[in-house]
Amino acid sequence: MASYNLKINGKTNKVDVDPSTPLLWVLRDSLNMVGTKFGCGMAQCGACTIHLDGNAVRSCVLPVSAIGKQDVTTIEGLSEKGEHPVQKAWLEHDVAQCGYCQTGQIMTATALLKKNPNPTDAEIDAAMSGNICRCGTYLRIKEAIKSVKQ
Ligand code: FES
Ligand code: FES
16 A cells, blocks of 8 residues: 555545556545546546546556656546536537446547647547447547537
């Protein structure tokens, strides 16, 4: 066990966990922040995507000991009431079906749009290619991303 002071969604959270614990399980089990989902546990599906200093990363393979002073943002920290422009676009385009993958999709999309507010179709495809949706919502995800006015 070791103690970590993690900066998550603008607040410092103290956790006592094994250094090898993936951030995903610290979020879900230690901090009860269950918006971030477990899919594959092998960095293959994107369900667990969060932001680390603004970059979209897979929290299922990110050991808590590797975070240090970097800022973590989860879906809970994106906006208070779902009013982030990407979340609004998701609602307008009725993107979600079962919804399971959508936290990861939104976190990847928000990281993309922050760096590149007007991505081309190819840039959207490249950025989103690691986020799997078993319900096949890909076309609506793309339309929603393209509709976001930052
Ligand atoms: S659960 Fe992390 S990429 Fe699938
Ligand atoms: S909405 Fe069901 S897995 Fe993507």
